[in-house]
Amino acid sequence: MKIAADFTIPYYQYLSDEGKPLDSFPEQLCNTDLWVRFYKHMVLVRTFDQKVVALQRTGQMGTYPSSLGQEAIGSAVGFSMASDDVFVPYYRDQATQLLRGVPMEDIMRYWGGDERGSVFTGDAKEDFPTCVPIATQITHAAGIATAFKVRRQRRAVVTTCGDGATSRGDFSESLNLAGTWQLPMVVVVNNNQWAISVRREEQTAAETIAQKAISAGIEGIQVDGNDPIALLHVLNHALEKAHNAKGPTLIEAISYRLCDHTTADDATRYRSAEELSKGWEREPIKRLQNFLYGKKLWDEDQEKQLIASCKEQVQSAVEVYTSIESEPAEAMFDYLYADLPQALEEQRADVIHKASNMRRGA
Amino acid sequence: MTQFQATPEPHKNPISGEQPEIETTKATLVEAINLALAHSMQHDENVVVLGEDVGTNGGVFRATVDLKSEFGLRRVMDTPLAETLIAGITIGMASQGLKPVCEIQFMGFIYSTVEHIVSHAARMRNRTRGRLTCPMVLRAPYGGGIHAPEHHSESTEAMFAHIPGLQVVVPSSPARAYGLLISAIQSPDPVIFLEPKRIYRSVKQNIVNNGEGLPLETCFTLKQGDDITLISWGAMIQETLEAATKLEEQNIHADVIDVASIKPLDMTTILASVERTGRCVIIHEAAKTCGVGAEISAQIAEKGLLSLLAPIARVAGYDTIMPYYRNEDYYMPSTQQIMEAALKTMAFQ
Numbered sequence: 001m002k003i004a005a006d007f008t009i010p011y012y013q014y015l016s017d018e019g020k021p022l023d024s025f026p027e028q029l030c031n032t033d034l035w036v037r038f039y040k041h042m043v044l045v046r047t048f049d050q051k052v053v054a055l056q057r058t059g060q061m062g063t064y065p066s067s068l069g070q071e072a073i074g075s076a077v078g079f080s081m082a083s084d085d086v087f088v089p090y091y092r093d094q095a096t097q098l099l100r101g102v103p104m105e106d107i108m109r110y111w112g113g114d115e116r117g118s119v120f121t122g123d124a125k126e127d128f129p130t131c132v133p134i135a136t137q138i139t140h141a142a143g144i145a146t147a148f149k150v151r152r153q154r155r156a157v158v159t160t161c162g163d164g165a166t167s168r169g170d171f172s173e174s175l176n177l178a179g180t181w182q183l184p185m186v187v188v189v190n191n192n193q194w195a196i197s198v199r200r201e202e203q204t205a206a207e208t209i210a211q212k213a214i215s216a217g218i219e220g221i222q223v224d225g226n227d228p229i230a231l232l233h234v235l236n237h238a239l240e241k242a243h244n245a246k247g248p249t250l251i252e253a254i255s256y257r258l259c260d261h262t263t264a265d266d267a268t269r270y271r272s273a274e275e276l277s278k279g280w281e282r283e284p285i286k287r288l289q290n291f292l293y294g295k296k297l298w299d300e301d302q303e304k305q306l307i308a309s310c311k312e313q314v315q316s317a318v319e320v321y322t323s324i325e326s327e328p329a330e331a332m333f334d335y336l337y338a339d340l341p342q343a344l345e346e347q348r349a350d351v352i353h354k355a356s357n358m359r360r361g362a
Numbered sequence: 363m364t365q366f367q368a369t370p371e372p373h374k375n376p377i378s379g380e381q382p383e384i385e386t387t388k389a390t391l392v393e394a395i396n397l398a399l400a401h402s403m404q405h406d407e408n409v410v411v412l413g414e415d416v417g418t419n420g421g422v423f424r425a426t427v428d429l430k431s432e433f434g435l436r437r438v439m440d441t442p443l444a445e446t447l448i449a450g451i452t453i454g455m456a457s458q459g460l461k462p463v464c465e466i467q468f469m470g471f472i473y474s475t476v477e478h479i480v481s482h483a484a485r486m487r488n489r490t491r492g493r494l495t496c497p498m499v500l501r502a503p504y505g506g507g508i509h510a511p512e513h514h515s516e517s518t519e520a521m522f523a524h525i526p527g528l529q530v531v532v533p534s535s536p537a538r539a540y541g542l543l544i545s546a547i548q549s550p551d552p553v554i555f556l557e558p559k560r561i562y563r564s565v566k567q568n569i570v571n572n573g574e575g576l577p578l579e580t581c582f583t584l585k586q587g588d589d590i591t592l593i594s595w596g597a598m599i600q601e602t603l604e605a606a607t608k609l610e611e612q613n614i615h616a617d618v619i620d621v622a623s624i625k626p627l628d629m630t631t632i633l634a635s636v637e638r639t640g641r642c643v644i645i646h647e648a649a650k651t652c653g654v655g656a657e658i659s660a661q662i663a664e665k666g667l668l669s670l671l672a673p674i675a676r677v678a679g680y681d682t683i684m685p686y687y688r689n690e691d692y693y694m695p696s697t698q699q700i701m702e703a704a705l706k707t708m709a710f711q
């Protein structure tokens with residue numbers, strides 16, 4: 001017997017769970033300004049999530065998936081991407097979307113039942129909207145990366161998914177294509193250990209999710225998903241490859257879902273309080289905060305100011321969100337096709353009539 | 363769809379889609395598909411073709427033959443053997459303003475694309491309020507009658523016709539295949555383009571390869587008559603025209619309508635015809651229950667009931683699994699069945 005092929009999966013971590021440096025940082029990441037911005041953004045995202053969940057609990061919001069405990073992954077993606085790259089999210093990507101310039105009120109509008117929440121502008125103008133059907137976004141990302149290749153553009157696509165999504169054909173088929181066609185694409189798996197109530201171990205017997213890259217002939221990396229420095233490092237590496245036609249990368253970011261799957265879920269039905277409290281010991285915000293305190297880059301006054309300003313920012317977005325009027329009833333027809341087919345004119349007129357009756361309480 | 367506003371109203375001024383014989387190429391339906399693809403690729407660099415075996419092999423039916431050598435592998439892509447992926451990447455490409463035309467080798471393999479077509483392609487414009495769109499064409503050969511293996515003969519166009527946001531187009535002659543595909547590629551919204559493979563090579567027709575499209579939102583009246591309306595699409599147009607010719611021998615003159623656009627349906631043309639004839643037979647290869655014939659029939663009942671002189675008849679495939687090829691002729695609607703249904707409809711008092 002000879003070895004036909006041999007593989008390893010690297011794992012990156014620069015900060016201990018307590019926020020102590022384990023290793024010297026890559027030169028590019030010795031950037032105190034970036035560390036502080038990263039920290040501020042994670043706090044903003046957590047404040048945002050808490051507020052949106054509160055809105056849901058008080059009947060002012062639809063079902064919402066918080067990113068509690070996973071703020072570092074989305075933040076690292078957002079801080080690493082170039083403005084003309086394209087982001088193709090799943091549904092727990094508030095942190096990235098905010099960095100891509102999507103206003104908070106638009107994220108609220110999407111989950112608050114208003115299609116206009118996906119009319120992105122700025123860096124996000126070509127980004128895909130939030131994707132609910134699991135893993136389908138990864139194939140769209142592969143298509144966008146193909147378009148970049150067809151047009152010889154030096155742009156990259158970053159797409160994200162959860163650990164459950166890695167069980168799906170879309171995940172495998174897209175990685176396979178990304179390898180075959182050497183697409184400028186980065187796939188980031190937010191391995192938060194739970195696909196609603198099903199554990200990571202029940203999704204796959206593979207030792208790591210990152211090794212699924214090996215079967216597609218692409219690079220697979222595992223990273224501590226609660227470690228901002230390690231995340232930035234692997235994302236910079238993957239994006240530099242993508243921008244220089246050096247092929248795709250799969251990144252498995254290991255984190256923990258400290259919240260329920262969505263506001264419609266009750267995680268106490270399937271996981272123990274003990275496991276949850278262990279998850280809190282590794283969470284990213286405390287970790288980076290400890291690091292910044294240790295480096296004397298942050299103090300309690302700044303912390304107080306930050307929390308106040310985050311709350312204020314979120315509150316003003318809530319005011320915009322709650323003050324926006326719904327679209328007219330016929331909007332459901334007006335974006336269905338570039339031009340409304342004649343066959344639908346009668347139905348459109350009917351909904352206008354129905355809406356007017358509803359307004360009159362008929 | 364507005365690019366066709368200049369088109370004459372079909373019920374007043376029937377157009378057959380057949381073109382005059384000037385500077386023409388003789389082509390079969392599948393060759394017409396190839397001509398339309400090549401013309402579109404020549405005139406718009408955003409048009410790309412992808413699918414299984416579409417490159418060097420030129421497609422298993424040769425619909426994409428020579429495109430790779432002419433336009434290169436960046437624009438003619440042999441994909442891995444994964445239909446879900448083909449649909450998904452087509453959507454991604456379309457969101458970037460390319461006009462991808464993907465081929466699913468047989469309609470029997472289309473089902474794994476359905477999630478992408480229904481949940482994404484059909485919804486992209488709506489869910490982003492027009493920010494991202496999906497100007498794609500998904501081509502697939504469909505229908506029975508060619509003695510193919512299992513899974514290669516079904517007609518499930520009604521499945522897609524049920525989905526808001528899609529257009530479903532079925533050509534029934536080389537000239538209409540050319541013109542409709544040109545328009546499908548130019549359409550700003552997704553088109554499911556189903557090619558009746560039984561008539562891929564059955565006739566040659568003169569094609570003017572000038573890139574002129576045919577309207578996607580109208581029926582084509584292939585034959586005019588005042589006694590009965592025969593409504594069909596795809597390969598069954600052959601049997602329907604044959605039946606119409608035979609009916610003429612009995613002095614029964616049929617209006618023959620090729621629906622062509624399964625979605626959106628041009629009920630204006632159909633209702634105008636039924637209003638004139640008062641009798642109609644709908645013919646399709648797909649299973650009868652919940653087939654597109656049921657929708658046409660329901661709309662005639664809703665809007666044209668009082669002009670009917672006889673109940674609407676449907677000649678359709680049975681509500682069974684398509685038999686393997688030894689028995690497929692028992693399944694396929696025949697000229698004889700159309701004749702019988704038409705004569706019964708005519709006899710109704």
